[in-house]
Amino acid sequence: MYAIEVENLVRKFGDFTAVNDLTFRIKKGEVFGLLGPNGAGKTTTISMLSTMLPSTSGKAFVNGFDISKDQDNVRKSIGIVFQDQSLDEELTAYENMDFHGRLYRIPKSTRQKKIAHLLKLVELYDKKDNQVKTYSGGMRRRLEIARGLLHEPQILFLDEPTLGLDPQTRNHLWDYIEKLNKEKGITIILTTHYMEEADKLCHRIAIIDKGKIIAMDSSENLKNDIGGDVITIDSSQRDVFYSALKTLPEIKSVELHDSLITISIQNAEQHVARIVNIASENNIGIKSLSIHKPTLEDVFLHFTGRTIREEEASAKDKMRMMRKVRRR
Amino acid sequence: MDIVYTIWLRSVKRYLRSKSRLVGSLGMPLFLFAVLGFGLNSVVVMPGMEQGYIGFIMPGIISMSVLFTSVFAGIQIIWDKQFGFLKETLVAPVSRVEIMFGQTVGGATTAVIQGLIILVLSLFMGLQINNIPGFVIAIIFMTLIGLSFTAFGIAIASRMEDMHGFQLIMNFVIFPIFGLSGALFPIDSLPVWIRSLTLLDPLTYGVEGIRYGLLGTSQVDPVVSLGVLSGFTILMIIIGSHLFRKISI
CATH class of the missing domain: 3.30.70.100 (Alpha-Beta Plaits)
Structure with missing residues (x-):
């Protein structure tokens, strides 16, 4: 049984193809990385798999449920930490958690117990009654991860989970993500453009460039490919x-x-x-x-002929174009 | 229902927490009340009005307060969109109609609280409430204005990318709705063509309904007011949920 099955998934914005014919499968309990420069189509893929964005064509099943037909069950199976912050800053950490718990219809007594447990786990319990606007970037990220776990999802999407965090917080989060996967057996799909991150955490990595998967294997095998x-x-x-x-x-x-x-x-x-x-x-x-x-950086270079930094520059133009199209 | 309650709870918490917004939004109505009410009270003679011009515009000012608060509460969805919080609600396994209902009821609640504050303040300024049923009638009409215009705000916000269009909406939609509503003048004494415009304005029926409740007299039959405003509320909720369902992040 697969946690996620994607077949020929396509998403277009006008003339621009953000995700071009993706096909992959992710096993239950796997940590799977989508690695690529900004604008490669990682977030668009996650958005489609989390039912936030309809696909143009192709099929995908999350926890066995069709993303286009069975959205409610897909949403119940997944937890997601978005690339951009999605907390209510006016509310306290506890209230943000409580809001989430109510949205997922978790009964009151379980809800209270779990919130306390998770907030302790991400070391925010002491500050649970502070408004989120007083939190630092790392604390917010931890709170978002705790929130994404509240309804015990089988699959957790992490879209650039450590973007903009200092190295210390990043390491802390990595340890935490590893622990989650090992102890709770949660399938984790993370997108990143940090080579290190993919290397450390992921069992398998798909290198994605211009909306296409150009290589997919374990980090070791990818590196061996270089020779x-x-x-x-x-x-x-x-x-x-x-x-x-x-x-x-x-x-x-x-x-x-x-x-x-x-x-x-x-x-x-x-x-x-x-x-x-x-x-x-x-x-x-x-x-x-x-x-x-060889590092994953070399792997990327080997498969695309470009360094990931060269990619970033041209991706910015693409993103601008994409926004324009979406506004229409 | 518990989802609607959850969203409602958040709106109310946020409202009660932002003291500056609460106090700030009292400024405009009180200012209008002081300038127009006390300024024109001695000059304007209102036939058949025991409480004079000041008593006449009181329901109008209350409606204004409810109108502005509710439209603003609806448009706030744009902030949620920009700060990312809307994603959190949209990715949850709940229907968008429930989310929209919660927002609408939440916005209406804050709008009615705001209206009640003005109402209580106006008691200190000399308004007399004759009977309790009238007070209840006024609250019903305030609630309907709150619901319909929050839904209206949500409908607008669902179509807007960012807050840039907000001024445009305020100046070309909300102020005309307020200005034409007969909040500040009796519609009976208007030229026929303006009068028909005011009768097209849904807020007119809200103002008239509140006026009937608080003062016991109105120029539009309260049953008609109730009918028209209820119809408008239902229409706005339908349009609002329709547009909100199509919102994309």
Whole structure:
């Protein structure tokens, strides 16, 4: 049994296709990551799966319920923490929780017990009677997660859960999300554009770019796809260097990005000397050279040909366009 | 029903918590009351009105208070949209009609409280209430104005992206509704063409109904007022829920 099944899901805004033919399945109890730059279609996907936005075409089942036909049951099965804040700042933390509990028709006695329990869990119980407008960003996020869990959803959507949080709070939240998944067996779908986050938390990751899934696997397997280690070289004569390097048989692949040359190679340490020699033989200057184990960043680069930062810049224009279309 | 109550509870809590809004919204009616009431009381002669012009406009000022508060309460959905809270309600397994009802009843409640504050204040300024049934009638009409115009505000808010259009709505919709309603002048003495305009204004029937309740006299038959205003309320709730159902985030 799958927690989520998505088949050929499409969402268009006018001429712009935000989500383009997505197909994936998420097992129960899995932590699944949608990784991609801003504007890649992650939030649009979450919005459709949480019944907030109708799909243009395709099918999706959440907890076995059809998102277009059985919205009420879908809504009962899911908890969601939106990318943007969705708390009532005039109300206290307790009142925000209580409002949520009443909306999900949780009987009074259970409701009170659970609210107290969850607020203790996210360490906000002492401040439960303070208005949310006095809370910091991290506290708000924790409150939103606690709220999303109040009705005991089987599936929890976290849309950029740690966006804009300081590293300490972020780590704290990560531990907490892991705990939730292990102890309660909740299926978690999270979107992020932090490589680290996906790497640490997710059992499987779908890399999504321009509305399409371009790779989907465990973090380990995705990294292995690159083939060994990664050597990044910054050189002013990168084109000359590039053609020189291409002749080396050990090198699995050489790619050019911005002013950088990225080389995928097994056991990089043994080959660095060779590479540097080639540079000096051809009178090519090297500004810097680094060797590292592949990260998801490299995976993204490998599959899309762009770094995630290059993507962000062009995504902004796309977002603007999308807003215009939606306003019409 | 418990969902409607939940949404209602939130509206009322928020209203009671924002003291500045509560006090601030009393300013305009009291100001109008002082300037028009005391200023014109000695100049304007109202035939058949024991309590003079000041007594005449009292129901009008109360209606205004209810009108403004309720429209504002409805339009507040835009804030919820911008601050993201609306998502929290929309993603819950409840029907949008229930949410809309809760908002409407909540807005109407705050509007009636606001109207009652003006009513109590006006007792200190010399208004005399003759009988308790009349007082009840006035509250019924205040409630209907509150319900219909909160629903009206929700309908507008459902179609608006942000608060930029708010001034436009205030100046070209709400003020004309108030101005044409016969809150400040007797509609019987108007030229025929303006008179027919006032009779198209739903608030006229609210003002007349409250006037009948508080003063015992009115220029429109209270049964007609009740009928028209009830019809308008139902219509607004239908339109409001229809537009709210189509709201997208």
